[in-house]
Amino acid sequence: MSEKTKKSEIMKSQVSKEKVEAVKKLAEEMKNANTIMLVSIKSLPASQLQKMKKSLREQATIRVAKKSLIVRAVEATGISELMPLAEKVVEDSAVLLSNGDAFELTAWFNENKNPIAAKEGQVAEADISVEEGPTDLVPGPVISELGALGLQIMVEDGKITIRKSKVAVKKGDKVNANAASIFQKLGIKPFMIGITPLAFFDKKSGKIFTGVVVDKKKVLEDLIIGKSKAIGFAINIAYTTKDTIGMLLAKANAQMNALNKLNKGGN
Numbered sequence: 001m002s003e004k005t006k007k008s009e010i011m012k013s014q015v016s017k018e019k020v021e022a023v024k025k026l027a028e029e030m031k032n033a034n035t036i037m038l039v040s041i042k043s044l045p046a047s048q049l050q051k052m053k054k055s056l057r058e059q060a061t062i063r064v065a066k067k068s069l070i071v072r073a074v075e076a077t078g079i080s081e082l083m084p085l086a087e088k089v090v091e092d093s094a095v096l097l098s099n100g101d102a103f104e105l106t107a108w109f110n111e112n113k114n115p116i117a118a119k120e121g122q123v124a125e126a127d128i129s130v131e132e133g134p135t136d137l138v139p140g141p142v143i144s145e146l147g148a149l150g151l152q153i154m155v156e157d158g159k160i161t162i163r164k165s166k167v168a169v170k171k172g173d174k175v176n177a178n179a180a181s182i183f184q185k186l187g188i189k190p191f192m193i194g195i196t197p198l199a200f201f202d203k204k205s206g207k208i209f210t211g212v213v214v215d216k217k218k219v220l221e222d223l224i225i226g227k228s229k230a231i232g233f234a235i236n237i238a239y240t241t242k243d244t245i246g247m248l249l250a251k252a253n254a255q256m257n258a259l260n261k262l263n264k265g266g267n
């Protein structure tokens with residue numbers, strides 16, 4: 001065996017040992033965690049990832065590793081209920097380990113995303129609108145660019161004003177080069193970037209959860225709407241509670257007054 005071949009074999013052996021140790025370490029950390037969460041860090045800047053790691057320092061640990069290593073670590077835990085999680089691992093994944101509540105962590109990730117500019121080829125997650133009003137753009141070639149998006153404009157005091165709000169890119173459509181350029185010039189950042197939970201294993205229940213989205217703002221809005229509908233229904237069936245008693249009495253009083261007027265009119 002040549003000297004070059006020997007060195008190559010030694011290097012392979014060292015790399016192999018490092019991988020084995022890395023898998024073993026991650027597997028042990030998984031065994032000791034109550035929550036094991038797969039998250040996507042695709043397109044996430046390293047600086048933002050480090051910032052989020054720091055913010056979560058007291059609650060969780062994030063381990064960034066290659067797809068194959070994460071899969072092997074899951075298998076190495078020997079936890080049968082955890083095995084299906086290996087199928088959820090994708091490229092640009094990371095593993096979050098915590099003894100905290102997975103749903104609270106999911107909500108935290110949803111709240112801690114930052115707006116970013118659009119790039120050509122990105123698919124709009126929601127309608128992207130250009131709102132009416134003044135801009136800092138001066139007349140020039142940009143006028144034709146704005147026109148290409150179907151925007152109605154006028155010039156006021158040497159600056160371009162958008163005359164009417166318009167959806168420039170519909171949900172599900174791709175952002176073209178012109179739209180991306182205009183959004184950037186207008187300071188519109190229509191996309192959000194952050195850590196996205198993919199799936200998590202909850203050791204207490206022994207179950208894997210996927211597609212969980214916890215939007216506290218939407219939940220609160222739904223609760224308010226739900227309460228309003230429930231109170232309306234309760235009043236219709238004359239169901240008394242501390243929230244409805246006042247309205248029921250007011251309704252009864254109004255009906256009594258209406259009856260009195262009808263009786264007086266009949267006399």
